[in-house]
Amino acid sequence: MEKETLKRIFDFFEKKENLKKPFVYKLAINEPFTEDDLNVKGNLYFPNSKKITSLPKGLKVEGDLSLANTSIRTLPEGLEVGGWLSIEDTSISKIPKGLKVGGSLIISHTSIGILPKGLEVSGIIYAINSHIFNIEEIPKGVITEAIVTTNKLLVNPNLTISGNLRLPGTNITSLPKGLKVGGDLDLYNLMLKSLPEGLKVGGNLDLRNCKQLTLLPEGLKVGGNLDLRNCKQLTLLPEGLEVNGDLYIRSTPLSKRSDQYLAKYIKGRITR
Numbered sequence: 001m002e003k004e005t006l007k008r009i010f011d012f013f014e015k016k017e018n019l020k021k022p023f024v025y026k027l028a029i030n031e032p033f034t035e036d037d038l039n040v041k042g043n044l045y046f047p048n049s050k051k052i053t054s055l056p057k058g059l060k061v062e063g064d065l066s067l068a069n070t071s072i073r074t075l076p077e078g079l080e081v082g083g084w085l086s087i088e089d090t091s092i093s094k095i096p097k098g099l100k101v102g103g104s105l106i107i108s109h110t111s112i113g114i115l116p117k118g119l120e121v122s123g124i125i126y127a128i129n130s131h132i133f134n135i136e137e138i139p140k141g142v143i144t145e146a147i148v149t150t151n152k153l154l155v156n157p158n159l160t161i162s163g164n165l166r167l168p169g170t171n172i173t174s175l176p177k178g179l180k181v182g183g184d185l186d187l188y189n190l191m192l193k194s195l196p197e198g199l200k201v202g203g204n205l206d207l208r209n210c211k212q213l214t215l216l217p218e219g220l221k222v223g224g225n226l227d228l229r230n231c232k233q234l235t236l237l238p239e240g241l242e243v244n245g246d247l248y249i250r251s252t253p254l255s256k257r258s259d260q261y262l263a264k265y266i267k268g269r270i271t272r
Contacts, residue, residue: 043083046070055079064103075099084123095119104163105144107132117141124148124161128169148172155179164203175199184224195220204245207231216241225268228252241265 038056043063046052050071057076064083070090077096084103093111097118104123113131121144128150138147138154145161147154151171155161157178164183167190177196184203193212197219204224207213211232218238225245228234235253246268249255254262255272262270 046072068106088126115139115142115147119143121145123163124165208248226266228254237262237265243267246271 035058038058038060040059040061040063043065044061045064045066047066048069052067052070052072054072054074055076058078059076060080062082064085065081066086067090068086068088072087073091074094075087075092075096078098079096080100082102084106085101086106087110088106089109091111092107093113095107095112095114095116097116099105099116099118100120102122104126105121106126107130108126108128110130112127115125115132117140119142121142123145125144125147127147130149132147133149133151135147135149135152135154138144138156145156145159146165148165148167148170153167153170153172153175155176157176160180160182162182164186165181166184166186168186168188170190173191173193175192175196178198179196180198180200182202184206185201186206187210188206189209191212192207192210194215195213195217197217199217200221202223204227205222206227208227209230211230213231214233215236216234216238219240220238220242222241222243222245225248226243227248229248230251231254232252237254243266247262247266248271249257249262250272259270
């Protein structure tokens with residue numbers, strides 16, 4: 001539909017039905033924003049848009065904001081996002097002052113190299129294949145549950161990761177002692193040889209295709225399912241293991257174990 005036709009339609013509804021023009025439409029045609037426009041109530045998605053190169057100053061999005069694989073070059077100062085913010089695969093090279101994100105921040109596959117003081121991320125910062133590397137701890141002045149780089153998982157020791165933690169696509173080979181994840185923990189296809197003492201997972205624990213994994217820690221607690229499919233070197237389950245969901249053990253040495261042995265640890269079904 002042509003731009004002039006769209007303009008006439010939105011103008012009509014704005015005058016006759018008192019309906020606001022969509023934020024995305026105003027941004028596309030460079031129409032001025034009102035203060036009310038800058039407070040977006042829901043989610044804001046720009047899927048693979050090559051027309052979006054900037055956002056207005058003072059923007060606040062109550063839900064998620066997805067700018068992944070767009071042509072955006074900068075983020076406005078004072079941007080606030082209530083949900084998660086994704087700027088993956090963009091040309092953005094700098095995080096603005098005062099950025100606040102209520103969910104996770106995804107800056108993977110960007111040239112961002114510094115996390116500025118005052119950055120507040122309630123969830124996790126995913127910086128896989130970015131220019132953030134060789135850091136040994138969460139930078140001072142940065143508030144977040146954890147930072148995931150290509151090779152490392154840095155966790156705030158005073159916090160439990162409240163949501164999901166997903167690490168596929170990284171080269172991480174070890175996890176920090178006492179790690180606690182409130183949601184799902186996805187470790188699919190990682191080169192882990194062991195898991196840390198004190199690990200607790202509130203949701204599902206996915207260890208599929210972790211072919212180097214030789215043992216699980218004693219006292220491991222999993223609130224959902226435990227998926228061990230294709231873990232070729234796992235022969236035993238540890239003492240104190242508690243799985244509230246199902247156990248998946250196809251293509252593992254554990255599949256030869258008796259139901260009586262496995263049932264001691266599993267409250268759900270056993271799938272061989």
